Amino acid sequence: MKTRFLIDSHEYKGQLDLDLTINSGQTSQPAWCYKDEYFQELVSVEGNNCLIKAKQKYKDLDAPLEIVAESMEDIDEESIRSSVMEIFGLNDNLNALNDFLMKDPQLEPTIDFCKGLRLFKAHNPFECIIASISSANCSIIRWNRSINDIKKKWGRDYKFKSGTFYTFPTPEILRNVPEHDLEEMQRFEDHLPNKFIFDKNLKSCGVGYRAKFIIKAAEIIENELILSNMLKKSYEDAFNSLLELPGVGPKVADCILLYGFGYKKAFPVDVWIGRIVSKLYFNGKEIKPPKARIFGMEQFGEYAGYVQLYMFHYARKSGLIDSIKRKNL
DNA sequence: ACGCAGGGCGATA
């Protein structure tokens, strides 16, 4: 089945910069592959895997969003549309957000730098959890590569004209993956082919010491059905239950809640957000992450997630980041 | 080359 439709800018509130949204390094999933003018990714819609291709028809933040969807099964166009709206944050009212930002002199300057920037929501919450664990103490390109490696090695492959795409493996698959090459080798016992290359273990995906966290987290998630219960929980309960997962501390938990489950009041504080908050709201006096998190949640309320996204992008683009290298805070 | 950045964890006081 192949479906093509448009989402017009009057169907959502505010603008959309698709490129910026996909490539702003949000900890939900790796950036979508860009090919033949479309951003492309394999997404599960109503349990069917479906290639979604997205582009803005012309270079304008109010341009209609063109969607092409390809799948084996027939999938209701409305379902695809609502998945796309969710993934690209099109249900968020950026006009209201701008009104909020405008009232705060520290945030008002972010508006010009972040036009059309939306929360890039995870299409697969489990992938988002593993991506967030992988992202700890790690650069964006590195965890992006790790997640793509994991998909290639243990996901199901789907071939389309524009290339081969992979699902993210389920928790039951990932929990059984060898942690390192030694373990991979041991599983072959004495059937080891000569000249064998050990590249189907977690460490070979560049996740480093996080490999055991990932395997253990996959095991806990499979056993305890964290995913389906998550949305019924209050933010605080969901936060605390995520902290039970190995490799998940406050920052990673907030990323999972924000990008994976849509809790917009989450305010993930990494070193940069910590420094930016210190600079903008505490005269440069160093505020430690736990305090910065509470401050952000109280100060920005339901907009906290967006404020965090906008602050970081603004700081990168405006040169603020260069001026807050720790020494001259 | 080689030292540092990045978040979480477990040990320390």
Place this chain on the structure above:
DNA sequence: TATCGCCCTGCG
């Protein structure tokens, strides 16, 4: 309860 050294890899 706060602080510190370590985990792994890419980059300057």
